[in-house]
Amino acid sequence: MRKFLNLLKKEIKELITLQLVISLLFTVTLFYFIGSIVQSEVKKIEEKRGIYVLNLDDSQESKILLDGLSHAGFEVNILDEENKDKAIEYAKNSDINLLIVIPEGFGQAASEFQFKDIEAYSFIRSFSMGGSVNAAVVDQVISQINEIISNNFLKANFPDLNPEDIKNPIQSKGFVVVKDVVAEGSASEVSSIVYSQSIFIPVILMMVIVFSSQMVLSAMAMEKQDKTLETLLTVPVSRKQIAIAKMVASGLVGLLSAVIYMLGFRYYMNGLMGDITTSNQLNDLIQRLGLQYTSADYALLGISIFFAILCALGLTIILGVMVENLKSAQTMILPLTFLVMLPYFISMFSDINSLSLPIRVLVMLIPFSHPFIASQNILLRNYDVVFYGIAYMLVVFVILIFICGRIFSTDKVLTMKLRFGKKNLLDR
Amino acid sequence: MGDVILKVSGLKKNYGKVEALKGIDFEVKKGEIFALIGPNGAGKTTTLRIVATLLTPTDGKVEFMGYDLKKNPDKIREGITYLPEEAGAYKNLTGLDYLKFMASFYAESPRDVDIYIERAMSIIGFKDRLKDKVGTYSKGMIRKLLLARALMTKPKLAILDEPTSGLDVINSLEVREVIKEFVKEGVSVLLSSHNMLEIDFLSDRVAIIDKGRILEIGEPKALKQKYSAENLEEVFRRLVQ
Ligand SMILES: Nc1ncnc2c1ncn2[C@@H]1O[C@H](COP(=O)(O)OP(=O)(O)OP(=O)(O)O)[C@@H](O)[C@H]1O
Ligand SMILES: [Mg+2]
Numbered sequence: 001m002r003k004f005l006n007l008l009k010k011e012i013k014e015l016i017t018l019q020l021v022i023s024l025l026f027t028v029t030l031f032y033f034i035g036s037i038v039q040s041e042v043k044k045i046e047e048k049r050g051i052y053v054l055n056l057d058d059s060q061e062s063k064i065l066l067d068g069l070s071h072a073g074f075e076v077n078i079l080d081e082e083n084k085d086k087a088i089e090y091a092k093n094s095d096i097n098l099l100i101v102i103p104e105g106f107g108q109a110a111s112e113f114q115f116k117d118i119e120a121y122s123f124i125r126s127f128s129m130g131g132s133v134n135a136a137v138v139d140q141v142i143s144q145i146n147e148i149i150s151n152n153f154l155k156a157n158f159p160d161l162n163p164e165d166i167k168n169p170i171q172s173k174g175f176v177v178v179k180d181v182v183a184e185g186s187a188s189e190v191s192s193i194v195y196s197q198s199i200f201i202p203v204i205l206m207m208v209i210v211f212s213s214q215m216v217l218s219a220m221a222m223e224k225q226d227k228t229l230e231t232l233l234t235v236p237v238s239r240k241q242i243a244i245a246k247m248v249a250s251g252l253v254g255l256l257s258a259v260i261y262m263l264g265f266r267y268y269m270n271g272l273m274g275d276i277t278t279s280n281q282l283n284d285l286i287q288r289l290g291l292q293y294t295s296a297d298y299a300l301l302g303i304s305i306f307f308a309i310l311c312a313l314g315l316t317i318i319l320g321v322m323v324e325n326l327k328s329a330q331t332m333i334l335p336l337t338f339l340v341m342l343p344y345f346i347s348m349f350s351d352i353n354s355l356s357l358p359i360r361v362l363v364m365l366i367p368f369s370h371p372f373i374a375s376q377n378i379l380l381r382n383y384d385v386v387f388y389g390i391a392y393m394l395v396v397f398v399i400l401i402f403i404c405g406r407i408f409s410t411d412k413v414l415t416m417k418l419r420f421g422k423k424n425l426l427d428r
Numbered sequence: 429m430g431d432v433i434l435k436v437s438g439l440k441k442n443y444g445k446v447e448a449l450k451g452i453d454f455e456v457k458k459g460e461i462f463a464l465i466g467p468n469g470a471g472k473t474t475t476l477r478i479v480a481t482l483l484t485p486t487d488g489k490v491e492f493m494g495y496d497l498k499k500n501p502d503k504i505r506e507g508i509t510y511l512p513e514e515a516g517a518y519k520n521l522t523g524l525d526y527l528k529f530m531a532s533f534y535a536e537s538p539r540d541v542d543i544y545i546e547r548a549m550s551i552i553g554f555k556d557r558l559k560d561k562v563g564t565y566s567k568g569m570i571r572k573l574l575l576a577r578a579l580m581t582k583p584k585l586a587i588l589d590e591p592t593s594g595l596d597v598i599n600s601l602e603v604r605e606v607i608k609e610f611v612k613e614g615v616s617v618l619l620s621s622h623n624m625l626e627i628d629f630l631s632d633r634v635a636i637i638d639k640g641r642i643l644e645i646g647e648p649k650a651l652k653q654k655y656s657a658e659n660l661e662e663v664f665r666r667l668v669q
Contacts, residue, residue: 006532014520226516231574234480234510235533236502411483415443 003237004245011249014222015215020253024260031264038268050075051141053100054087059107068148074141088121097123098137110149118145178289179381185285193282194291194379201375204262205305206344209368212254212309213316213336219246220320221329230414239408246320247313254309290381297378300386304374307393311367312340314400321407322416343369347376367396431458433585433616434479439488441474441640448474450640452488456585456618461611463627464620465660466637467668472620473513473589475637479618480510480587493584506534507584511574511591513620519563523552523573526562527580534581548576551606567594575603579610586610588619592626604630624661634660636667643667 051074055062070076081087084101091099099121109116120138154163174186223229232242286292293301316336323329343363346352352363352373363369370389377385407413432455439452449471456462464472477483479490481501490497492504517526524545531544549555552572562570571594578586591607592600604626611617621627627634628648636644636651644651644667648660657663 003533006529010518010521010525010529013525014518017520222519226519227512227514228516228518230477230482230512230515231510231530231577233482234505234508235530236505237533238502414477414482 004241007237007241007245008249011219011245012253015219015249015253020257024257027261028264031261031268035264035268050077051098051100051137052077052079052091052096053102054079054081054084055102056084056104057102057106057108059110061107061110062102064152065102065145065148069141069144072144074144084119091121091123097125098141099123100141113153115149118142176285176289178291181289183285183288185282185289189282190286190289190291193286200262200266201301202344202347202372203265204258205308205371205375206340207258207261208255208305208309209312209340210333210337211257212250213312214333215250215254216246216313216316217320217323217329217333218326219250220317221323221326224323225325233413239413240405243317243404243408247310247317250316251309251313291379293378300383301371301374301378304371304386304390304393307390307397308368308371310397311393311400312336314397314404318400318404318407321413339366340368342366343372347372364392367393432456433458433493434618435489435491436475436479437489439475439478439490440486441471441478441483442486448640449478449485449488452637452640452642454635454642454645456616458616459611459614460632461607461617461619461630463631463634464618464637465622465624465627465634465664466620470637471640472637476510476587476589476618476620480508481505482510509578509581509583509586511578511586511588513589513593515574517562517565517570517573520561522561523558523565523569526573527558527577530577531580534583544580547582548580551576551579553602568596568599571595572599572603575606579606579615582610582613582615585616585618588617590621591619592621592623600626624659624664628660636664638668 051069053066053076055066055078066076066078079087079090079099081090087099087101090096101119101121103116103118106116106118120141122138150167151163154161154166158166173184176183176185176187176190220229223232233239319332319336320329323332343352343366346355346363346369352360352369355363364373370386370393374386374389377383407416434456436455437453439449440447441449452471452475454462464475466472474483478485478497479492481497481504484498493507495503497504517523518529521529527545527548528541531541531548535541535544549558552558554569554572557565557569562573565573571591575588575591578588586607588607592603595603600623607617607619607630619631621630631648633645633647634651635642644663646654651663652658652660655663655666657666
């Protein structure tokens with residue numbers, strides 16, 4: 001045990017290089033910056049509910065209209081210009097994005113139920129995210145105005161009725177069904193919430209697997225490149241311990257890097273989507289449907305992820321035996337990354353069950369698919385698939401460890417090589 | 429000088445179609461320095477790697493202190509240390525970390541580690557740089573670090589593949605003295621080298637090896653006499669040509 005800890009300590013020391021620390025810091029800082037830029041953009045957009053109004057009509061009707069807009073949450077600023085051209089000129093020179101012009105005689109016409117068009121001027125000053133939001137604000141303003149006018153009209157003529165009932169006499173009642181639970185709610189809201197709350201799971205998973213594999217491969221490659229492996233293998237410690245120490249150290253350092261990346265990434269996502277706050281009602285619904293990971297679910301998912309990482313480490317240490325230097329390690333990581341990316345993308349954009357049979361079998365054969373599959377099926381309470389996946393990964397891991405043990409206990413660990421390109425005769 | 433500590437007999441090794449060793453026999457006695465000399469590709473490194481438990485022989489037998497290489501590689505690893513040719517050390521560790529890491533596999537107690545480190549430091553000679561990362565060391569410094577680690581535990585048998593390669597004249601001289609000193613204290617040494625002068629000065633017995641076979645074994649003096657040569661280089665040339 002003491003020898004093992006000693007090995008582990010050395011592996012971790014070797015893996016946490018200045019290079020790794022710098023690249024981690026760099027990425028996190030980058031995420032942080034993008035995140036804060038996006039966040040301030042979003043804030044700017046949210047502040048865009050301020051509108052400027054030139055009221056050329058000074059009637060009761062237009063006053064009611066403007067009050068209604070303020071009520072609906074728009075920040076209404078009245079411009080004090082004598083005509084439209086001057087107001088436009090003024091808006092152009094100041095920072096105004098949206099100018100609404102209420103024409104002369106609007107109130108008079110409205111009282112006779114004839115309407116004059118309201119003009120809306122949007123000032124495009126850039127093509128950033130803010131630009132398109134401007135247009136959306138115009139639509140909101142106009143639809144709000146229509147709402148106000150028609151509601152007032154209906155109230156005046158049918159004082160006993162609720163204007164909403166007249167406009168939308170029938171409303172749909174949505175239900176969501178998950179397994180044997182039925183609950184009232186909107187399917188699209190439910191899926192978008194579940195999606196946004198569980199999206200980070202496959203991302204973490206992919207990062208941990210890719211990072212840890214990269215660590216094992218580069219650890220093996222460095223041992224070979226510097227010929228330190230030759231010394232290590234003559235030391236009185238079992239080869240199994242050497243291999244396992246490498247795997248554990250790489251798993252730990254890979255996990256650590258993934259967590260650090262994830263923190264940066266989360267900040268970035270928060271900037272992009274705002275803090276995901278959901279109404280109590282929706283939370284209730286999701287709980288009732290069981291679309292939330294319980295602690296037992298998390299444990300199950302954790303086990304699934306853990307076995308996927310073990311498989312990845314087992315596979316990479318075998319690949320690591322075949323690499324000669326860091327360069328060939330990089331070539332080797334590519335197909336492995338692909339093996340992880342494939343189920344990742346499939347689970348992000350489609351449903352594994354909807355694939356054709358041969359492709360589905362292929363995807364199921366990749367051990368890394370199973371935690372992705374599990375992350376969705378645990379929510380849907382299809383536990384069979386999850387357990388099957390874990391069992392399958394366990395079998396794969398045992399086979400990999402067996403192969404790894406065989407390789408490490410023979411001289412193949414030194415002589416086995418995969419060659420890329422031409423054979424080099426001068427090379428031993 | 430008496431008991432045989434290492435006995436190699438009928439050793440063969442094929443790499444695919446390449447017959448690197450075609451039947452090698454020799455013995456290393458307790459407290460002696462035994463050298464393998466031979467041209468490039470003769471099979472020196474292959475022999476040393478087999479004895480160091482890194483390679484499995486295609487045929488033949490290796491016995492170390494009564495243990496069979498095939499059956500008890502673990503027992504053999506406890507009694508030997510191996511210095512590979514052209515090897516490095518972990519770049520991200522300091523020299524001291526490296527020595528501690530290696531020492532801990534042989535030490536029975538933390539006290540042993542201190543003793544080993546102390547010994548290594550006296551071999552290395554650049555104590556002030558031991559707290560720097562190995563990545564900043566020169567080739568010669570790394571070589572001395574590795575040699576120090578091979579000797580610091582006073583193994584029963586130190587297997588040194590070209591111990592002075594890459595070292596300057598002064599450092600080579602120092603290293604040779606160090607090896608001799610350790611032998612006096614009970615370490616046996618099996619080494620390989622290209623440097624005939626070095627072998628002449630250092631070894632008690634030499635084996636001249638070429639194309640996977642041993643051509644001659646004996647004390648340098650006896651060999652020189654036998655071939656009425658001035659030095660080992662001449663003996664070597666006569667045999668190999
Ligand atoms: N891994 C390997 N694969 C194939 N052939 C090998 C391998 N290692 C060594 N050989 C071959 O075995 C023979 C002996 O090589 P070895 O390294 O033992 O020679 P050496 O005496 O140490 O030479 P040098 O003085 O150059 O170090 C050579 O012909 C070499 O090409
Ligand atoms: Mg050699």
